[in-house]
Amino acid sequence: MRLLRLGAMASMCLLGGSALLLLSQPASAVPPFARQTGLACEACHTAPPELTPFGRRFKLNGYTLTTRPPLVNDIDEHKRNTVWLTDLPGIAVLAQIGYDHYDRAPPDTGQPYPAHAQSDSYQFPDQFSLVYAGAVTDKVGAWLQLTYNGQGGSVGVDNIDIRYSDHTFDNKWVWGVTANNYVTFQDVWNGFGSYSLPNFNTVTLWSGGVGGAGLSGPIINTFGPGIVAGLGGYVWFNDSLYFEFSEYHSSFAGGGTPTADSTNLGVNGGVLDKFAPYTRLAYEYDWGYHSAEIGASAMYVNWIPSVGYISAQQVLAQNAASLASGLTPTQIANGQSAYATAQTFNPGAVNRYTDLTLDWQYQYNGQHNIFSFLGHVTHERQQNSDQLTAATFTSPVGGPIYSNGTDTLTQVLATAEYWRDRRYGGLVSFTRTTGTYDPLAYGGNGSPANQYEVLELDYMPWLNFRFILQYNAYQVVANNQSPFNLSNNAFPNSPGFPNIKASDNNTWIVGLWMDY
Amino acid sequence: MDGLLMKKLTTHSLTVSFSIGAIALACTLAGTVRAADISLPPDPGARSATTLASWACSKCHGASANGISISPLFPILAGQNPIYISEQLKLLRQHYRADPHARAFMWGISNKLTDEQIQGLAEYFAALPAVSGKPSDNPALAAKGKDIYLNGVKEPKVVKCAQCHGEVGAGTNNVPRLAGQHKGYLALQLHYYHTKLRENKLMNRNVANITDDQIDAVVEYISTLSGTESHDTTSAGDDDTSSP
Numbered sequence: 031m032r033l034l035r036l037g038a039m040a041s042m043c044l045l046g047g048s049a050l051l052l053l054s055q056p057a058s059a060v061p062p063f064a065r066q067t068g069l070a071c072e073a074c075h076t077a078p079p080e081l082t083p084f085g086r087r088f089k090l091n092g093y094t095l096t097t098r099p100p101l102v103n104d105i106d107e108h109k110r111n112t113v114w115l116t117d118l119p120g121i122a123v124l125a126q127i128g129y130d131h132y133d134r135a136p137p138d139t140g141q142p143y144p145a146h147a148q149s150d151s152y153q154f155p156d157q158f159s160l161v162y163a164g165a166v167t168d169k170v171g172a173w174l175q176l177t178y179n180g181q182g183g184s185v186g187v188d189n190i191d192i193r194y195s196d197h198t199f200d201n202k203w204v205w206g207v208t209a210n211n212y213v214t215f216q217d218v219w220n221g222f223g224s225y226s227l228p229n230f231n232t233v234t235l236w237s238g239g240v241g242g243a244g245l246s247g248p249i250i251n252t253f254g255p256g257i258v259a260g261l262g263g264y265v266w267f268n269d270s271l272y273f274e275f276s277e278y279h280s281s282f283a284g285g286g287t288p289t290a291d292s293t294n295l296g297v298n299g300g301v302l303d304k305f306a307p308y309t310r311l312a313y314e315y316d317w318g319y320h321s322a323e324i325g326a327s328a329m330y331v332n333w334i335p336s337v338g339y340i341s342a343q344q345v346l347a348q349n350a351a352s353l354a355s356g357l358t359p360t361q362i363a364n365g366q367s368a369y370a371t372a373q374t375f376n377p378g379a380v381n382r383y384t385d386l387t388l389d390w391q392y393q394y395n396g397q398h399n400i401f402s403f404l405g406h407v408t409h410e411r412q413q414n415s416d417q418l419t420a421a422t423f424t425s426p427v428g429g430p431i432y433s434n435g436t437d438t439l440t441q442v443l444a445t446a447e448y449w450r451d452r453r454y455g456g457l458v459s460f461t462r463t464t465g466t467y468d469p470l471a472y473g474g475n476g477s478p479a480n481q482y483e484v485l486e487l488d489y490m491p492w493l494n495f496r497f498i499l500q501y502n503a504y505q506v507v508a509n510n511q512s513p514f515n516l517s518n519n520a521f522p523n524s525p526g527f528p529n530i531k532a533s534d535n536n537t538w539i540v541g542l543w544m545d546y
Numbered sequence: 547m548d549g550l551l552m553k554k555l556t557t558h559s560l561t562v563s564f565s566i567g568a569i570a571l572a573c574t575l576a577g578t579v580r581a582a583d584i585s586l587p588p589d590p591g592a593r594s595a596t597t598l599a600s601w602a603c604s605k606c607h608g609a610s611a612n613g614i615s616i617s618p619l620f621p622i623l624a625g626q627n628p629i630y631i632s633e634q635l636k637l638l639r640q641h642y643r644a645d646p647h648a649r650a651f652m653w654g655i656s657n658k659l660t661d662e663q664i665q666g667l668a669e670y671f672a673a674l675p676a677v678s679g680k681p682s683d684n685p686a687l688a689a690k691g692k693d694i695y696l697n698g699v700k701e702p703k704v705v706k707c708a709q710c711h712g713e714v715g716a717g718t719n720n721v722p723r724l725a726g727q728h729k730g731y732l733a734l735q736l737h738y739y740h741t742k743l744r745e746n747k748l749m750n751r752n753v754a755n756i757t758d759d760q761i762d763a764v765v766e767y768i769s770t771l772s773g774t775e776s777h778d779t780t781s782a783g784d785d786d787t788s789s790p
Contacts, residue, residue, distance in 0.1 A: 064654075067654060067655060068653065068654015068655045068656075068657050069650070069651060069654050069655060070649070070650035070651065070654075072650050073606075073650060073651055083616075083617070084605050084606055087605050087609070088605065091605075095601070095602055095605070097654060097655055097657055097658050098658075099658060197600075199596075199600045199611065200600070200610040200611055200612075201600060201604050201609050201610055201611065202610060269609035269610070316616045316617070317616065318616070318617065318618060318730070319617055319618060319619070319730070395617065395619070397619065397730065397734055
């Protein structure tokens with residue numbers, strides 16, 4: 031039972047993994063690029079963070095386009111450039127403020143009675159970032175972001191992308207190397223990943239609900255700053271074809287040595303084992319005011335699920351050692367153990383994920399009207415460790431974590447956005463997640479399903495200052511993801527929430543986004 | 547599909563060697579390029595005009611540095627008259643030309659250009675093969691535009707374009723070539739001249755009375771011009787015997 035309970039915790043941690051990515055909320059356009067290039071924001075953005083064809087090429091060229099004169103430009107006796115410093119460091123500040131109104135007052139995590147909860151939440155700031163963005167040398171550029179996260183109340187390393195790039199004279203071949211800490215942060219289209227639309231997410235029920243409440247999604251969405259880091263190479267051919275191959279590794283912020291993964295297990299429901307390859311292929315075709323892209327990506331991940339703060343494999347070994355020492359299963363279930371707590375980490379039980387994504391983006395970037403239709407379909411295949419799966423579970427104590435040997439998950443996101451003169455805008459977005467039922471993994475009714483729409487109106491009096499009015503409407507929220515249901519489970523003796531519906535989670539958001 | 551991919555991807559040694567290979571290749575490429583550029587100080591003010599064309603201009607005015615932009619937001623520069631390019635770059639550099647797109651895109655990026663670079667860029671783009679017009683999809687509109695282009699409008703007065711830009715739209719000296727240019731770009735510039743967002747005493751006066759319909763018609767006709775005397779046979783209006 032203990033293993034089962036801990037397994038459920040692990041699953042919930044995984045489900046709530048996206049909540050831990052608060053540090054990687056939108057960073058989007060930054061004035062340092064404008065200062066460096068002398069170009070207005072609209073050169074690179076339809077509306078931040080969505081990139082125009084120019085913006086994509088600026089990023090693929092390593093953020094290096096500049097008109098700034100160098101402050102220092104030394105040439106040594108071998109006619110080699112020894113240092114190149116711009117006269118203007120590319121520093122920006124970015125702030126995001128959000129005011130949420132929930133249709134139904136959310137559970138108060140500290141109290142069993144819902145009467146104590148409030149229907150409104152004000153995040154001031156929701157996010158505050160310092161960013162260096164721009165050229166480091168003539169062929170190296172960087173995005174280095176430090177963020178104060180209002181909800182966590184802490185400052186941490188946020189998105190990082192350091193890239194080298196070069197090209198042939200006719201730009202038929204552009205190539206580069208990127209080191210980054212967020213899978214998809216290096217991408218230049220907006221149909222999926224870190225800069226997919228809608229991009230303005232403030233604190234909703236999902237970011238800190240009871241028992242790790244949060245919407246299910248593909249594991250690739252959780253690989254952000256503080257969790258992974260990777261190195262990749264890319265080629266941009268004939269101004270139309272993009273290919274990238276990267277590999278990621280666990281890079282837990284605040285963790286110990288890279289090999290001590292056991293210290294990282296308490297966060298994000300587990301830890302990435304060894305290397306996770308990620309590859310991306312995309313084709314863009316531009317004509318007139320139009321730009322269209324279709325692409326695909328694949329990521330393969332070995333994942334060690336955590337059970338409490340140690341690996342599932344360690345729990346199994348611990349139980350086996352305890353049994354051998356003469357303890358009874360009941361004693362073990364009550365917490366007695368013959369196993370030393372400080373174990374050499376042994377990654378045994380590993381789940382294997384394969385995430386395949388198809389993404390698309392159509393842009394009309396006219397003189398007054400801007401329209402985008404973009405999105406993705408991600409299909410995830412999760413092959414659970416035999417040692418943790420019900421049918422093959424052999425340990426005499428504890429219980430399995432997964433009902434199925436293989437689980438699948440499919441997420442569809444489609445967004446349509448319109449802007450008039452980059453001043454008045456709005457978007458409609460639809461997200462639907464479905465997957466195999468796995469009661470042990472997901473808890474509740476065993477479904478990972480959710481479905482919701484985001485409706486947004488925007489007013490952008492200046493390109494670095496934007497007001498947002500957003501409504502999130504939910505049609506499906508499986509009970510293992512709902513904070514109301516989880517609250518009832520957490521406080522079984524309290525009156526609880528009657529008549530729980532998916533629409534209870536509907537939220538109004540008034541937001542302000544600015545950077546300078 | 548999953549099975550095939552799984553087989554490929556589960557081989558760690560394979561992926562690691564891919565990675566090492568990719569990094570090695572990138573480093574090799576990096577080393578090669580750095581060696582070639584070793585004597586080029588990365589000072590924007592010191593770059594040659596051709597380097598600038600490839601490194602900066604190409605982002606909007608043709609990815610392969612061919613001077614042929616894809617989006618009508620940006621003009622086609624290939625084959626443009628060098629004196630016109632040079633004059634415009636200087637006007638942009640000194641922030642005299644102040645239409646919205648000039649401010650957004652060109653003010654900053656032309657800010658540090660030297661006279662030598664401007665001259666070099668003008669010669670570079672002027673030497674590129676120019677684009678010719680294409681037959682119109684809307685011959686009736688093109689015919690109406692032809693009348694305006696060749697004869698102007700009497701009342702309220704719009705000066706005929708051909709007077710300065712030539713019957714084939716080739717322009718001369720500081721009068722720009724119009725043939726082959728994006729219709730959207732031409733229409734936008736005419737709006738800018740009409741509303742004086744783009745200042746030019748001659749053009750502001752010439753199109754002071756032009757209407758939106760007339761702009762649509764005249765750019766439709768200009769888009770058919772070849773820019774050369776001997777090949778100007780694509781005009782849609784040629785078959786229209788009713789055209790004056």
